[in-house]
Amino acid sequence: MSFFDISHLSCRFDVKDENGDVLMTNTAVDDLSTRIEKGTFTAILGTNGSGKSTLARHLNALLVPDEGTVIVDGMNTADADNLLPVREKVGMVFQNPDNQIIASVVEEDVGFGPENISVPTDEIWKRVADSLQRVGMTSFRRYSPNKLSGGQKQRVAIAGILAMKPQCMILDEPTAMLDPQGRRSLIDTVVELNHREKVTIVLITHFIDEAVRADRIIVMHNGTIRMDGAPRTVLQDEQKLAQLGLELPQAAKLGAMLREGGIDLPAGILDGRELTDEIIKAWKRAGH
């Protein structure tokens, strides 16, 4: 059985004028159907306004369908009795950590979630310590969150979700505020959670290089799924990605420019390391 079963989901927002009259209706998600399997790592790519965040908010019942159904591990999110169990199973990390932190001390913030689901006190402290360590924030546990930087707060927010031990974690552009190493180590943490603890991961992102490590990439545009498959397959179609407003990683662009310039390189290279190796091979083939 699939963990998420989304069937003919549509979501519309009315744009209203000052008097509350409807000016126009925006369709954020448009008759979308897909399944996401337990234990997989799925990346959802798309530009601003493609509908990917709206879809994500349906996955833990922050939004419930106007039309269509969303089933989470056998539970229909349209049934109000299922809201709490769904949100316990599916943790969500947002882009801006300032909107997710509520306590005045870091460790209390991380403990808030498990406390709310009646985890025994000893166990809460164990989970808090463990979660903070996994995001590298142990030395800040007594700090006030408002004295932390954006990236540090994001780590605290992630620790707060880890402490809930969710079966699935949805991350909505979690690296938007992080520095390059913070970005890499966050993605490493996510990959590890998926591989080692079999947490189902849905990563929403603009950045193709973050999506490369997923099992499956879904590309959204105007509220519909436009591409869906393994990273290698999806990312091979450079033209279509560009049409959908996505930019290839710099290494891929360089590879394409060098091929155009007459250097003999294979198509579809995404990674800088791989490109470097291929350029060196081409250099040797050219008789140097």
Added chain:
Amino acid sequence: MSVLRFEDVSFEYAGSNGELPVKALDHVMFSVEKGEFIGLIGHTGSGKSTMIQHMNGLLRPTSGRVLLMDKDLADGSWTRQQICAHIGLVFQYPEYQLFAPTVLEDVMFGPGNLGMSEEEARRHAEQALERVGIQEDKYERSPFDLSGGEKRRVALAGVLAMEPEILVLDEPGAGLDPAARRSLMELFMQLSHEGITVLCSTHSMENIAEAASRILVVDKGRIVMDDTPAAVFSRIGELEALGLAAPEMTYIMRDLRAAGIPVDLTALTVEEAAQAVLKAFGKQAGQDGERR
């Protein structure tokens, strides 16, 4: 004359619950000339945002001075209003500060506060909205009905409408898709060409390598490097030790050179890198990737 100068600036946040104060800035010294495009890079928590909040007097140094056109921001030489007229500060996620019922009114708020007549404020607002690419049919819409990228542009227009001489940007591209991010960066480069001084903090080494004329690297509240992008990004090992990275092209050039391919190590952008590799292979590069 420098337009903005930090003179031995230190800043401490008071400690809570009897803890020691946190030193966020530690003897920071630099000066900015008119028309420069400065990139501020540093890992999260390095002190970039604290530094930025000193640039328009939102925070005042625990010791040292911040000078705008050679006059101290903190000693009463400048009124709040004068500071805002000179320095436009765009915070992280500026769209959270949108508040007015319509886009146009929101952008007019800043110039209105500087004492402009309604007509003048409207003219400034319309110019700024045009600059950031918001079409006229959106002027009477609620800013909250716009997409994330559009909201960001409206918030930026609110600052541009005050016609600041210095534009200070704290992670302006965070959360935008790569195309939107690049078009914002292009706007800042254009403003810089028109003589506006730009200081921009970012985590995107690729974007800033292309845009900035000078880069300040911040670590533990201190400035540890202050140089051209090419010089700063050639120090890959040191940057990594600080939790940073160089643009992806820099790594590729370094590894190619190590393998014996004679490429130009200072190539930072994709265009420059392509040119460097094609040249090494003895192929004609299509266009010249000249850097300004």
